[in-house]
Amino acid sequence: MRSSSRRARCRACSSRASCSSSRPACSRTSTRGARASSAGTDRLRVSKAPSLTFFGAAGEVTGSCTLLETDRARVLVDFGLFQGSHEQERRSADPPPVDFRSLDAVVCTHAHIDHCGRLGMLPRLGFDRAIWCSEPTAELLPMVLRSSANLQKVRLQEHREGTGPDAVVVDPPPDPAVTSAQRRTEDPPVLYGGGDADRAGRMAIGVPYGAWRDLADGVRMRLHDAGHVIGSASVELEVKHGASRTRILFSGDVGPRGDSYLRERPDAPEADVVVMECTTGARPADAPVADVPVELREIVADCRARDRTAVLPTFSLGRAQVIVHHLARLAREGVMGEMPVYLDSPMAIRAGELCVRHPSLLSDEARAMVSRGHSPFDFDSLHFLWSRRHSLRIAGRQGAGIVLAGSGFCDAGPVLHHLEHHVGHDHGHVVFTGYVLPGSLAEALAEGRARRVRINGQELDVRARVTRLHGLSGHADPSQMESWLLGSGKVPSAVLLNHGDERAREMMSARLASAGCARVERPAPGATWSA
Structure with a gap:
């Protein structure tokens, strides 16, 4: 049971310490473990270069989840469901090896389930701070997470009663190996309930595009319209370490240019490191454009x-x-x-x-x-x-x-x-x-x-x-992704490709290398990359 004397937290910065800030976010002194500091001058120095650990969407297109760490800050970008098979569902039930209680913040790029679907697990995992996102995404998350919780409950009930969805091919007969893999023998996982979903939804704080917000000591964030769905965002993090600053950009899912109900998205801002999706990376350059x-x-x-x-x-x-x-x-x-x-x-x-x-x-x-x-x-x-x-x-x-x-x-x-x-x-x-x-x-x-x-x-x-119906991809094609990345005129010092299968990552890597990107990497699942 929690002590009743525990201080209320600041809604903006999630600090348990007293906070008098009236700004949307404020700085605070961390008191956790090795990040504690008793000297004011030490507090201004972050000596460790930022690192990124890829817990999902590395060589695949679901389960987006990346951890940013410095000496003083830990920020999780996206916490999405793995999708596609029963094995993938089981992966969703196994959270990454992260101390969620020590996270300073979680950022959500948009409200698609492969990017936000595990946010409902956060209350049970001990996280009780802010989930930062765009304003439309903050409105969508409570609905999406509650719907996901209800669906998980219904699927468990249907499985136990033998009344689940029935949708299979009879002729031609399916491959027995595929049928065996698709046949569910154990209960489907229930990751969180409706109450958890509601609590996670209330953690969401909407931020206007282009506005800076402090997330943690030495880390601030700005969102950019990604043009994928309403509220989708690319996440720019400015990280202090020592006397240096590193700009890390997470593309999120980037939408195509052209006829859409959404406004034209901008190109990527200048950044030192870009974590870039490549969903369509294997699409042929001469693929016809549908009307x-x-x-x-x-x-x-x-x-x-x-x-x-x-x-x-x-x-x-x-x-x-x-x-x-x-x-x-x-x-x-x-x-x-x-x-x-x-x-x-x-x-x-x-x-x-x-x-x-x-x-x-x-x-x-x-x-x-x-x-x-x-x-x-x-x-x-x-x-x-x-x-x-x-x-x-x-x-x-x-x-x-x-x-x-x-x-x-x-x-x-x-x-x-x-x-x-x-x-x-x-x-x-x-x-x-x-x-x-x-x-x-x-x-x-x-x-x-x-x-x-x-x-x-x-x-x-x-x-x-x-x-x-062709031509309805919600993702920019390879040419558009290249233009998005290099539109600022600055070539990033490193591009880390995620949210794409291996073929897509290989082809996009070759394309960007030809365009002058000297360092393009394809992080493996669970791998940690350091600046």
Whole structure:
């Protein structure tokens, strides 16, 4: 039990010592272990060069988690879920070897689950200080973490009752080795409960882009718009060590340039060390650039002409807003007619509402609509489905229409009962809008291999039209990442590639070396890098 005499902490700097600062953040004297100092002059010196330890997203694209350490400061950047298999889920349940009680701060780049999904574990791990992030992300985190906690609880209950999601390929028969790896024998992990999620959500402190905040002795932070999803940020940390200062930039996930509901993101600021994502690093230089509005126009025309229902498995944050934004344009042009569109994702609905509350972060077109009192994520024939009851009622409808539903991976969620009603009929159209997990039902359908599937206990011949909507990546391509990195005119002294598979890291490393980056490294999982 905690002593009742323990001092209340400062909301800004999380100090347990008394703090009279009225600023958004303040300096404080650490009293923990080797970082304690009794001399005021010693307090101004940080002799150890900063080090970075990569606890996730090193040679992979999930589980983002990096620890910055100096003599006096420890800051964790992102704490995301590992995703993709039962083994990955088990990795999420095993926290990294970090003394969470001694962390000065946690920073979250954005509210995608692979970057924020383990933040709900922080209260149980002993961390009770600030989670720093952008203002939109501070609004999203409580919703995302509570949703994640609820999902974990439901999955455990369904597993024990044998009522979990059923979405598999029957023909061609799956590889027995893959089937064995996908078959769950033990209970799925429950990383945190709703109360933990709520406590972690209350730790979030939103910071405007471009504003400096002190995180710890000798470490201050500034966020830059990353253009990936609403509120996404690149994190610039200025670290003092001795008489020197080192600028370390964490890219987070960097969005593409071009037609978007978001404003144009800036290039990277000058930095000495850049931890850079390379999700698309293996994309060929001559990959065709798709015209998303044209492809969506063709899908709408096909649905109306053939009385089809198109089911789009969609991710709630980012992808859903992009698609709805484009469909709203088509509606304003009169292309949609009265054909209904259903957004079957409460999280996606709330994310669209949040975008409208932050018009300064939107594109000129979207911002102008908001200023006139209209939402760029709404139109007359768009219907929001807030509950499972509404979702099930719509799933069986016939006729022309479009349904956007999660999960984008087709491994759970309302998209399964929409697929159940449409994948077995030639009036159905399944449109994949992004990355699909290897070995999943979504991948087999997207690549045209699945001839017969089982969804929610029903075996169905695949008769629906199946296509992919290209050009919707939320990540900048290799050329754009190079331009983002070098846009300031200064070549960083070191670039550390993460958030990409090994092939992507190899190709991006070669590209940056050709562009004049002398030191490009690919940290291994668990490796520590020192400046």
